[in-house]
Amino acid sequence: MLLLPRLKLVAKVVLKTILGLIAFVLLYLLAAYGLSRITIHKEANTKAEVAIYILTNGVHTDIVVPIKTAQYNWSSEVPFANTLAKDTTYNYLAMGWGDKGFYLETPAWKDLKASVAFKAAFGLSTTAIHATFYKTITTSSSCRQIMISNEQYLRLVNYITNSFQKDRNGHFINIATNAVYGKSDAFYEANGSYSMLHTCNTWANNALKASGQTCCLWTPFDTGIFNKYTISKP
Template identity: 65%
Template sequence: MKIIGYALLGFIAFVGCYLLIAFTLSRITIDREAGANGDVAIYIMTNGVHTDLVVPVKNDQVDWSKEIRFDNTTSKDSTAQFLAMGWGDKGFYLETPTWADLKFRTAYRAAFGLGSTAIHATFYKNVTENASCRKIMVSRDQYARLATYITSSLQHDENGHAIPIKTNANYGKTDSFYEANGSYSMFRTCNSWANRGLKASGQKCCLWTAFDTGIFLKYK
């Protein structure tokens, strides 16, 4: 009983320290680069837990539809104007369509970096600013850096193309999954991935965050 008690206290202490560090570091702001033009509109979007980076499907700099193909969605609708992308644990994405489907094994593997990762890509015809979706104007150079960051997160085949994941676990008719680089963990989450994307493109962001709250506090 003493061993169990010590183990339980240790677990509670670990969780408490983790949450305290996550709260503290997410409140430390890295400011936006000064003097940059607002040439391209991007967005950050949250479902209340997970942050996506939203970019134009196509402009004169990047045509995402060449790699994140409409044909890999159920609808195959090519009229979308925006593309939301989020990075995360592959098992969590494909095996947990709702929180009710979450299994201990999936959560454990994700928390401790034991699984592979995926990019979840969703096409939108329109994007509306609200509390869960914020618009950010970036310069052409900053957008190029963001595109490089996202591209580097994708795995590519021998021909240099993003690798789609064949699955029936899509969340809707306009989304698909792609193999990704990196390992997800409680210290390298979907939200910390989005936060690093903002940092790479010179935007206001957290020093570090595990949760979406820290990011969206910067864009009230």
């Protein structure tokens, strides 16, 4: 007779846990939708001097910059030699920040492990920056050009470089791995902790915020950012 009350108690606990998780997910999605719709507008009266880009693979946002300008030469800290191609003729560098375990252990969604997802969601693992070289960049539904001033670009450079971990000599720390996605990319140790509240897209959104560009108040998803940069219909 004692078994039935215990089973009822367990059932209630399980039900409350499930309902709690559902409520949390709904609240998270509601906050993501609402806060991403609040726009922080770009700084007014600035010059269009440097072209940068935002690039998405449908989930993750990269910030794309010219490899060399008067403000900064990215190849000095993200050398071409760290890629399989070792090609020095690239013109652009795309950088994205994210969970290190996800980057290195999940080449495709089918390879995602529950342990990796859990650690990433709750900020329990380290982070990395994925750097990919491109020879050309073409604007499209997944790529937007943003013109910014030299001063704003310098602020963007500072934001991104501060996201890299550095060795005792102040140089970015390359991650020696075979888990690269192609011949033109490499991984680097990063600062910060990835979580549901601070995702790869939050990082990219904050990069735009730091450089005075149109962005979301907060967003964990790429759609929040790209909704601010829709292509105008003719």
